[in-house]
Amino acid sequence: MKTLHEVPADVIGLFGQKSDAVRQERGAATLRRLHVQNLADCEKHIPTVVQWLWNEWGAEDGYRYLSDTEYRTRHCLGRGKFPMTFVATLDAVPVATVSLWTCDLQARQDLSPWLAALYVVPEMRSYGIGAAMVNHATGAAKMLGANSPYALHLITDRVGYYEALGWEFVEEAPLRDRYTRIYRRVLRDFPYRSLAD
Numbered sequence: 001m002k003t004l005h006e007v008p009a010d011v012i013g014l015f016g017q018k019s020d021a022v023r024q025e026r027g028a029a030t031l032r033r034l035h036v037q038n039l040a041d042c043e044k045h046i047p048t049v050v051q052w053l054w055n056e057w058g059a060e061d062g063y064r065y066l067s068d069t070e071y072r073t074r075h076c077l078g079r080g081k082f083p084m085t086f087v088a089t090l091d092a093v094p095v096a097t098v099s100l101w102t103c104d105l106q107a108r109q110d111l112s113p114w115l116a117a118l119y120v121v122p123e124m125r126s127y128g129i130g131a132a133m134v135n136h137a138t139g140a141a142k143m144l145g146a147n148s149p150y151a152l153h154l155i156t157d158r159v160g161y162y163e164a165l166g167w168e169f170v171e172e173a174p175l176r177d178r179y180t181r182i183y184r185r186v187l188r189d190f191p192y193r194s195l196a197d
């Protein structure tokens with residue numbers, strides 16, 4: 001299994017202190033090499049994706065063990081149907097993931113599907129990979145339902161990130177012992193252009 005320690009040196013080398021212009025150019029170069037696949041078609045990456053999700057959200061999700069996150073992930077491997085998971089690689093090394101879930105908020109069973117579990121390895125952040133993954137998953141959701149689903153939703157505590165990607169803040173909603181923010185992306189007008197595959 002590849003780990004993030006095996007990210008090639010030339011890729012790591014892109015991430016030193018750079019001017020914005022250099023960073024943008026290298027970000028674009030990185031995105032051209034990004035290969036996004038359905039995790040169902042490359043199951044060898046499941047352990048890596050599970051480890052990322054467990055580290056990031058295992059406790060928050062209320063899971064006790066890594067195997068609990070693996071259980072969820074292995075039941076999120078739809079092809080052409082929800083739920084589904086995508087993994088992105090650079091030179092065959094996994095660097096990011098995102099999923100489309102049927103529900104990510106117990107209080108909103110009336111909404112489906114949801115964009116969830118967006119993750120980019122720390123070494124590769126701020127080069128547009130997160131945005132590319134959001135757009136890839138949004139495009140996949142649109143392709144899966146030309147007329148319905150009407151919109152994709154997500155929950156986040158982040159302010160600003162999804163707005164910049166064209167998502168609309170809907171409202172706050174209860175999540176366990178706190179409140180979270182619901183965002184919506186209407187699919188009808190989403191200008192989908194596949195990054196990969």
Ligand SMILES: CC(C)(COP(=O)(O)OP(=O)(O)OC[C@H]1O[C@@H](n2cnc3c(N)ncnc32)[C@H](O)[C@@H]1OP(=O)(O)O)[C@@H](O)C(=O)NCCC(=O)NCCS
Binds near residue numbers: 119124126129130131
């Ligand atoms: C959030 C995440 C996916 C972004 O990935 P990324 O590849 O760095 O995203 P992009 O390159 O498309 O965008 C980066 C920009 O987003 C913005 N951004 C990052 N975190 C943000 C936040 N919490 N709020 C608002 N904007 C944010 C920054 O302005 C950053 O720009 P900068 O490089 O000039 O600082 C990544 O940081 C990550 O995996 N975090 C841990 C898991 C997580 O929080 N997932 C999202 C759950 S809603």
